[in-house]
Amino acid sequence: MSRGNFFLTAFLWSIILFLVIYPLSILVVESFKISQPAGWGIRNYLEFFQDTYYLKTFWNTLVLSTLVLVTTTLFGVPLSYILARYRQWGKTVFTALILLPIVLPAYAGVFAFMIFFGKFGTLNLLLMDAGLIEKPINWIYGLQGLVFIQSLHLLPFIVLSLSAGFTTIDPSFEEAAEVEGASGFRRFITVTMPLCTPTYLAGAVIVFLWPFTDWLTPLILGQVDYLPSVAYINIAYHFTDMHRKYMGIVAVVVSSVVCISLFLIARRWVERKKYTGLSKGTTSEGRVIEPGVLLKASSYGYMVLVAALVLLIPVVLGLSAFSRRWVFEPFPTHWTLENFRVILMESPLLIRNSFLFSGLALIFGILFGLPAAYLIVRTRLPGKDILDFLITLMLAFPGIAVGVSYLLAFWNGIPIATHWLIMPLALFTRRLPYFLRLAHSSYLQLDISLEEASEVSGVGKFRTFLNISLPLLLKGVMVGVVMFFIMAFQEISTAIFLYRGGWETLPIGIYLNWHRGMEFGIAAAMAFLMIVITFILLLIIARIGGGILKAAWGPGGK
């Protein structure tokens, strides 16, 4: 091991130890604390799995996960088939629209759908005005709303992974089935789908785990009996009641354990059964079908429907942001810029904080991610696989777990939570894998001989990195950089536990405005502002990374 590599390893490991392993172990340790009589033991866990209430939240979450997975799959299979296989006009636009929810914050969707589908929302008012219904229909306040909203948010993950499968499996597998006498649906069920299961699973696990991490959507919809929401309420509201706090921590640990183990099981399975890329030496570029007129028309109708639901989010939030007192009316009547005046003039701090924290997190990300990618791709240092593994694991870790563990670890133990620097540090830790994965893959594409040529010419490793690798990596990394920024910019699950007066970010501002029952319009305007900023950033990515599609595909995180 060269000295440079030794220091690099030591540097990266100390960061991982300090920012990941230490806080997470504190979280686990705290979950074994017993309030009365004060002591240690597994009593919290025993109680958790015996208490009917906590068991119910666990069960509810499981049911929600299953329903969301079933829904996204049912809607996602035809959608990805259409996008991957049919030759039709406007494919790029539809793909971009359907994938859009990945980059929209989940809570933005919730607010938009509350305005549109709520008790006295646009849809119900329109239906009542038309005389079609007597009383408002409850569209979203309940399990059905949760399933609907989370499914729409998670649909892109299923679509991404399935269409990746549909386009990469070798066409001859399906042709062979056709020649053997299996046509249409039968071929799809016996050959196409089984071959796509590994890629499907990669997306399905993200979808299934989401309800174990999303505390905010149920909370806003008034459904609190879900694991992450209960954890949040127990820790954030009842911090004085030590027992409830510890039970909240147990809930966080249980969620995390579920997430991590399912993630690992799925990963193992996917790696064992990789069918795509199994065949060799074909020139064909995936199967593309020219659908019949009827099929074409219905596939368009289907795509338009999904795209319209996605578009509702920015449109409704926009309407709400530019209006006041939009209640009991299907569409706003009173237009104003007042909301933006309040945000920009009275509390510009939120926007400043958002940019500052995300920007700093980004710089940490680059300083950590590039050397880590170098270490993992280019060297054979011992322990690099563990490093890679640990960072990848962060993909599955619930944001709420990072937030709570930081609160526990850096408040009393190592007191840096008193300084605002904790905010960007937490954002950095939470979104670590996003950046690393991208740096990683662009490193893999960088031909090592280009670096070797420089070293042979007598230039040292570090200068080679600066002069050769970095400029070549930059394009691929830039997409990751912006994506990382978008994700950090929208982050709330971790930040909500750590912010103090004066450290609020835009997402926290949105939450507080909703929560304290202040102007709903201001929350909507903030969400709209976030969407606009996200759009601008996406356009920048499209500029760098070639095409809006790639921009939207980036965060798939594979």
Next chain:
Amino acid sequence: MAFIEIRNLFKRFRKVVAVNHIDLDVARGEMLTLLGPSGCGKTSTLRCIAGLEKPDAGDIVIDGKSMLSEGFVQSSKRGIGMVFQNYAVWPHMKVFNNIVYGMKLQKISKQEIRERARKVLDMVGLSGLEDRYPGQLSGGQQQRVALARALVRNPKVLLLDEPLSNLDAKLREKMRFEIKSLVKRMGITSVYVTHDQAEAMVISDRIAVMNSGNIIQIGTPREIYDRPANKFVADFIGTMNFISGAIIESIRTSDLLEVDTEFGKPLFCKGNAAKSFASGRNVFISIRPEDVEMKDSANPEKENTFQGIIVHKAYLGNFLFFFVKINEILIRVQVPHYIPYEEGEEISLYLNPEKCILLD
């Protein structure tokens, strides 16, 4: 009547014409090979027969039934077996399930399915591997699974799309004979696509040489090799010397033509009975390297004997290969390995008029 009749078949991809109005007949039980360089239209033709591509014009008749004129017959309804270039053995199914997949869709009893699968596995030499997944098999074994899957339903027609191109050279040579004897034994009419001329020679009853969407020549391997229809076929099959020249008017009493070449004196060659060449016309005279005779002293006045200098010599084990320069023209000569000439030596070459082929 032919078992497979292809009439005026035309297929294009956007602006590129892949198959340009070809006609082709395959007799019952015959093994026909479509041979040509990549992009010549051979695979497109095969995929049209398979029903995996829809032709833009023309008709394909299999066993008296039109595949196109009375509505497009789906691939799944054509009763064909096909071996794909990359085998296309389904990786998520065991060998046994791969093989019985098509039979399960037909009304065949379980008992018979098992019996037929056992038989075909025996035939291709895979007995005992029924429960393996394709990922646990070698390339050659996967190839056999693909073959067994195509044969097990006793298809009317067997289509093979470069089935050996992914195997290593040794195995490839062995499989040629195996496939041929297996298909012949079952008497299945088959169409084989390859770009490997040696493979085509071994495996086929007849070869159809294709280039840029057209069939250039159809014939037995011997006909194709000995009497190539034009320069493309002559060049594509085996190695060939080409000598350009122009026909001289004087035609002697025999059926030999006299051609003016850059050799410095006329070259005689056997006329082509099918074609008559006007005098003064530019032609190519072609002769295989193994047909050129090498002598150290010959009467230079004798017809078709030319003086030359050996510029390169290559030892290839079972034979020697020489490049001989005659008046700036390089002639390739293949002789048995014991012929004792060296580079720089002056020798004379005799081009037997009977072996010289006149081409456009």
